Amino acid sequence: ELKVExxxxxxxxxxxxxxxIYCNYSTTSDRLYWYRQDPGKSLESxxxxxxxxxxxxxxxxxASLDTKARLSTLHITAAVHDLSATYFCAVDPSGNQFxxxxxxxxxxxx
Amino acid sequence: xxxxxxxxxxxxxxxxxxARLRCSxxxxxxxxxxxxxxxxxxxxxxxxxxxxxxxxxxGMPKERFSAEFPKEGPSILRIQQVVRGDSAAYFCASSRxxxxxxxxxxxxxxxxxx
Numbered sequence: 001e002l003k004v005e006x007x008x009x010x011x012x013x014x015x016x017x018x019x020x021i022y023c024n025y026s027t028t029s030d031r032l033y034w035y036r037q038d039p040g041k042s043l044e045s046x047x048x049x050x051x052x053x054x055x056x057x058x059x060x061x062x063a064s065l066d067t068k069a070r071l072s073t074l075h076i077t078a079a080v081h082d083l084s085a086t087y088f089c090a091v092d093p094s095g096n097q098f099x100x101x102x103x104x105x106x107x108x109x110x
Numbered sequence: 111x112x113x114x115x116x117x118x119x120x121x122x123x124x125x126x127x128x129a130r131l132r133c134s135x136x137x138x139x140x141x142x143x144x145x146x147x148x149x150x151x152x153x154x155x156x157x158x159x160x161x162x163x164x165x166x167x168x169g170m171p172k173e174r175f176s177a178e179f180p181k182e183g184p185s186i187l188r189i190q191q192v193v194r195g196d197s198a199a200y201f202c203a204s205s206r207x208x209x210x211x212x213x214x215x216x217x218x219x220x221x222x223x224x
């Protein structure tokens with residue numbers, strides 16, 4: 001059974017600090033996606049990583065993909081309160097469906 | 111360009127009733143996916159459809175659940191004889207094509223079964 005695991009599951013960090021969220025997956029996939037979800041809301045696409053070694057940055061968030069290690073990271077730089085949300089990674093090995101990670105609930109404390 | 115639309119946004123049903131959830135994909139998108147999210151959990155795939163065809167329904171419960179995407183009109187996820195365990199948020203996503211498969215998500219329908 002394909003597994004997508006994120007850690008940590010819960011993350012509380014102070015404003016201004018840096019941290020990394022990890023996403024491990026158990027099958028071959030050249031594509032990985034990161035989404036953000038605010039409470040009671042839908043999923044907002046953050047990054048689409050399409051190949052090994054891909055790195056993308058948007059504001060205080062940077063995502064990378066290592067397909068050989070089956071690992072993606074989402075790095076947060078100098079966190080601000082607006083980044084508080086749940087972050088999901090997802091892989092798409094077959095093109096038919098996304099397999100979502102367990103989610104990381106991030107709370108940024110002023 | 112309107113995004114993925116779902117209605118209703120909130121749906122309350124009593125046990126044993128039927129629930130119908132609708133999804134209109136983004137313009138130009140012919141691939142529709144349904145996911146279910148239980149409280150405090152990630153999204154779980156249910157079914158993948160193209161116009162008039164079910165491509166992958168490996169995530170659909172064997173009974174009471176069905177989905178369609180007719181030639182005209184929205185995709186429908188239908189749950190018959192709902193039970194309390196069906197209470198969840200149901201999200202629809204659409205994509206332009208299978209190979210370039212970035213999925214765009216709708217706002218979701220939150221189903222509550224009393």
